[in-house]
Amino acid sequence: MTTPAPQTSLKAVLIANRGEIAVRIARAARDLGIRSIAVYSDADTGALHTLVADEAYRLPGNSASETYMNVPALISLAHKVGADCIHPGYGFLSENSDFARAVVDAGLTWIGPTPESIELLGDKIAARRVAVEVGAPLAPGTEDPIGDWEEARAFAEEHGMPIAIKAAYGGGGRGLKVVHDEADIEDAFASAGREAKEAFGRAECYVEKFLTHPRHVEAQVLADTHGNVAVLGTRDCSTQRRFQKLIEEAPAPFLTDEQRAGIEDGAREICRAANYVGAGTVEYIVSEDGTVSFLEVNTRVQVEHPVTEVVTGVDIIAEQFRIADGQELSFGGDPEITTHAFEFRINAEDVTNGFAPAPGSVTRFDVPTGPGIRVDSGVRTGSEIPAYYDSLMAKLIVTGPNRDAALARSRQALKEFTIEGVRTVLPFHRDMVDTPELNGDSLDIYTDWVDGNYSPSANHETADIEHIYDERETVVIEIDGRLHQIGFPRSLLRGGVTGESPSSAAENTAGSGGEGAVTVKYESTIVKWMVSDGDTVEKDQPLATVEAMKMESTIKSPTAGTISLSASEKDRVKAGTTIATIA
Secondary structure, three states, X not given: OOOOOOOOOOOEEEEOOOXXXXXXXXXXXXXXXXXXXXEEOHHHOOOHHHHHOOEEEEOOOXXXXXXXXXXXXXXXXXXXXXXXXXXXXXXXXXXXXXXXXXXXXXOOEEOOOOHHHHHHHHOHHHHHXXXXXXXXXXXXXXXXXXXXXXXXXXXXXXXXXXXXXXXXXXXXXXXXXXEOOHHHHHHHHHHHHHHHHHHHOOOOEEEEEOOOXXXXXXXXXXXXXXXXXXXXXXXXXXXXXXXXXXXXXXXXXXXXXXXXXXXXXXXHHHHHHXXXXXXXXXXXXXXXXOXXXXXXXXXXXXXXXXXXXXXXXXXXXXXXXXXXOOOOOOOOOOOXXXXXXXXXXXXXXXXXXXXXXXXXXXXXXXXXXXXXXXXXXOOOOOOEEOOOOOOEEEEEEEEEOXXXXXXXXXXXXXHHOEEEOOOOOHHHHHHHOOOHHHHOOOOOOXXXXXXXXXXXXXXXXXXXXXXXXXXXXXXXXXXXXXXXXXXXXXXXXXXXXXXXXXXXXXXXXXXXXXXXXXXXXXXXXXXXEOOOOOXXXXXXXXXXEEEEOOEEEEEEOOOOEEEEEOOOOOOEEOOOOEEEEEO
């Protein structure tokens, strides 16, 4: 096998990450003639990223702190296996300035911005100050992290509701809570801090005025050590649930020339002022009255970078390697954009159950094909989706000559995409590409539109919404010389063969713990009980907060009665475990 000619002086990269981004980095490294070295936790043994990389090494344990965020272990392994650089991907340690500095101090090349830039822009308070200096518009907010929830309440009394409580060192929607009622501020402050601590290792939060019905628009930046700062256009990332993105498109549609120029010029000047190098994203919100307000800077490659790559022709990961190697950007100036693209995040989540995490085994993973179709995946048929990490499995990126063509291709691609064994957000994406809010002459999606307006039951003509996840068989038959395709749930076949009705099959699959049992649907950690042993509870009353895949969810009472707790806070429980009983 012929090895690609080296395009950098870098020889071997340790990829301090997992999943689809680790696969993506390994493939980019191979294109550049760089040896790729993966790491994996016990739960990720045999995962796709370990097979795509040239080498893979175990980090004992399952939790992020034991494995993908274990700084001494990562650096020690890099030296042991002969890596001369480390790429952190996104999430985990990617925006941790201490890790970046430790990599540099260990004599390794850090594939990312300088530790000083990460500290400056990764601190949302400091980033706001930079935005003010270069003239970027901002919503009202606290200048420093707040010490307790009462400071958030005082801010709300001055500026009005709603407010956003944000992790100062967070990102990706984790550690972000939007509060509409003053009575909910205390719980939201505590929850934001817990999520931030779990995902990023820092719990500090600040507060700002939340602008209602905002769009989320961002600019992709690449900057080298020679003073070149390029903006690779814009992206719209407004389709979110719980402020975690689900659909992105590039370029961001339906912006005025003034808005677009302000977003791109502001991004460039913020990065120049911070002496930024590498890949980064400057995020804004665009309110329903057209006001553009700086949000934050992500000092890493974004999950949604492929949607920019396909409309610009720029390999952002390869540019990260070249920049870290001291080279200039391989392209001149801001690239011209003449096409349109959408990216759909394929998460292991149950849309019939409030996008609850859905870890498990992937029994079938068939991707779509055709012009303008790209799939970046961290799984394949037979892969395990662990409960220890986030829910992202893959990304479907669809390009067309214009927005309408890209949407049309997306509908077909989503129809062809088949995943079985775990529940995913594919039904949601298929619904969304047909919504008038996404298809009209304006974009009427805003960051909390999904949370307030989307219901799978409103989009499917079935009394039992669970049936949208029925694994289906397609039969092709000929009638009068014309082929017809007929699809039907496999549960109907099981019913016809075994005598089991579809409804009883669904009940068995659900794995109920019996009458009055309070169970968890997926492996998770009990973060907080909202009731005490022996309390009287009502049907649908919130009982507990649980965390899995870096997300917190609420478990509600299935019935009314007196509750007896059988699990404690901080317990890690398996899927189907009865954590309480209501008599």
